[in-house]
Amino acid sequence: MLSALGAAASSAAFTVRQTWRYAPGWLVRLVAANSVMALTPSAQVLAVAWLVRSSGGSARGFLPPLLVLVGLVAVGQVISNASNLTQQRVRTRMRRHYQDELMRTVAALPPQELARPATTALIEAVRGALFDIGHLVGSVLASIAALVTAVTLGVTVWVISPVAGVLVVAALVPFLLVFAWESKMQDEAFTRHGFAERRSNYAVEQLVGQRTATELTTLGSGAVVAGIADAHRARADSIMDRILALLIRADLVGAVGTAVMLGGALAGIVVGGAGGAGIAAGIVAVLAGLDATRSAGFSFGDLIAYGPKVAAYRRLIGSVPGDDHDRVKINPERGIAVTGITVGYPGATHPAVSEVSLSAGPGMIIALVGVNGAGKTTTVNAIMGLLDLAEGMITVGGVDLATLSSRQRLDLFGLLTQEFGRYEFTVRDVVRIGRADGRADDDEIWRALAAAHAKDFIEKMPDGLDTQLGPQFGGVGLSGGQWQRLSLARVYLRDAPIWILDEPTSAIDAEAEQQIFAELQRTKAGRITIVVSHRAWTLRGMDHIYVFDEGRIVDHGCYDELLSRGGRFAEIFAEQVG
Ligand SMILES: Nc1ncnc2c1ncn2[C@@H]1O[C@H](COP(=O)(O)OP(=O)(O)OP(=O)(O)O)[C@@H](O)[C@H]1O
Numbered sequence: 014m015l016s017a018l019g020a021a022a023s024s025a026a027f028t029v030r031q032t033w034r035y036a037p038g039w040l041v042r043l044v045a046a047n048s049v050m051a052l053t054p055s056a057q058v059l060a061v062a063w064l065v066r067s068s069g070g071s072a073r074g075f076l077p078p079l080l081v082l083v084g085l086v087a088v089g090q091v092i093s094n095a096s097n098l099t100q101q102r103v104r105t106r107m108r109r110h111y112q113d114e115l116m117r118t119v120a121a122l123p124p125q126e127l128a129r130p131a132t133t134a135l136i137e138a139v140r141g142a143l144f145d146i147g148h149l150v151g152s153v154l155a156s157i158a159a160l161v162t163a164v165t166l167g168v169t170v171w172v173i174s175p176v177a178g179v180l181v182v183a184a185l186v187p188f189l190l191v192f193a194w195e196s197k198m199q200d201e202a203f204t205r206h207g208f209a210e211r212r213s214n215y216a217v218e219q220l221v222g223q224r225t226a227t228e229l230t231t232l233g234s235g236a237v238v239a240g241i242a243d244a245h246r247a248r249a250d251s252i253m254d255r256i257l258a259l260l261i262r263a264d265l266v267g268a269v270g271t272a273v274m275l276g277g278a279l280a281g282i283v284v285g286g287a288g289g290a291g292i293a294a295g296i297v298a299v300l301a302g303l304d305a306t307r308s309a310g311f312s313f314g315d316l317i318a319y320g321p322k323v324a325a326y327r328r329l330i331g332s333v334p335g336d337d338h339d340r341v342k343i344n345p346e347r348g349i350a351v352t353g354i355t356v357g358y359p360g361a362t363h364p365a366v367s368e369v370s371l372s373a374g375p376g377m378i379i380a381l382v383g384v385n386g387a388g389k390t391t392t393v394n395a396i397m398g399l400l401d402l403a404e405g406m407i408t409v410g411g412v413d414l415a416t417l418s419s420r421q422r423l424d425l426f427g428l429l430t431q432e433f434g435r436y437e438f439t440v441r442d443v444v445r446i447g448r449a450d451g452r453a454d455d456d457e458i459w460r461a462l463a464a465a466h467a468k469d470f471i472e473k474m475p476d477g478l479d480t481q482l483g484p485q486f487g488g489v490g491l492s493g494g495q496w497q498r499l500s501l502a503r504v505y506l507r508d509a510p511i512w513i514l515d516e517p518t519s520a521i522d523a524e525a526e527q528q529i530f531a532e533l534q535r536t537k538a539g540r541i542t543i544v545v546s547h548r549a550w551t552l553r554g555m556d557h558i559y560v561f562d563e564g565r566i567v568d569h570g571c572y573d574e575l576l577s578r579g580g581r582f583a584e585i586f587a588e589q590v591g
Pocket of ligand 1: 358365387389390392
């Protein structure tokens, strides 16, 4: 229990520090409102006692306490509303801050980390919890305010009956014990619930996302995917249901404990021989104490329930590796050398590639070829550090890439994957994200577009570089090949020392494909280009070709050599070369 309370306290301190940093003015207002709210009930109790004592005399005698009491009731109402509204403002601001920090963290995570299911589940769970995390600072202050209220009421009642005073404060204990236990239960359920929710959300995204939705509605099988989404949602709900059932029972136990103590406090006041004023004030105090205990219960419950979410958020934010950009200087002009690498996927019985060696110098374009599943993509992913090596070494400019940070290593590469992104932003944004800092002037963007043979169709668009792309936001729709050209434009803009182009023209027509490969040849000086291709004719101009088969390099050489040898290369491309 102590560890749960410790975790809740640590989350509470974190959220207050963050709010002080990002919304200090609102935090001050919230603290002020909660302070007034915390002390108002005790002041009301004193005013009741004063009023009852003055009630036997003249109107002049009881008017002042009456006015004070009415004033305190009004202040209580106004401050309670103001506190709620202030909390909403704080929540909105902090939620934006937490979301921004989360997105920047995700953007800085190494790709192999993002590929782990546990990481994506954590991200999804934290995303879903941002609203609650933003809410936490309000719960922290409300908890403190309720505790202060209970203690000040206890002291006020103590004057009337010491036993009753102690019981008013002690009434908090059952609730606090119950909530500490509940936090442990919720913490355990949080990850499982997040995972089920993520799977449901994924299925929903396929149903509503433009590309997949079109395919699914065409197939008429949208309902099947809706069923998959619902099954995962049902699992998430059942995890929550089980937890809520436990929480309701635990709350009941806490409520009974509290009721017994406050009942004891009432009895103590009534039988304790306090006068009429004392009894009236005592009763009001005990009822206000009940209110404070309930409110402490709610806000402390939030604090305990949101604590694990904040802890998960902090874990994620803290998982970004440090930036050690300047540690190693690399001179790619000495080329890339892949020496005897073996790579396996977790859980697979055989390595996906074995003892693969290849090399390329600056200005060279090399090609990796082979049938589906031969190991080409695995090899390029291993080169970029997205997969771990079981054996072997990869060097660039003589530097072992394993000694670089993930960021340093990725900075060496410009990548066009088979799964290129179709970002529905403006043309300018779609291209400038090729650079890590997103900085590019219009001339650079147009040059990259021209090199990728995307300039012509962009020039015809209504707002040029400011044209919104994609149908989701009413933008201009593009063909698959046009999207792929924009991805290539990103690679040109990035201008990294090593380019990895995994089927860069798979969606592009033959004429444009020729032009794109001609441009790659024309601009190849100074960089290393690694192309994965299934099209025979694109291989003619390659400086060297590596032939993959079942995870191994079975042959290599230039196009004519490989063809004349009549080995695996000739077999694979027999139909294409006629
Ligand atoms: N994420 C993965 N987990 C487990 N095995 C994988 C994974 N990705 C690929 N493989 C396996 O590794 C082997 C090599 O796949 P790889 O994707 O490297 O082939 P490829 O030559 O690029 O094929 P394609 O031409 O279809 O892109 C295949 O047997 C494949 O099943």
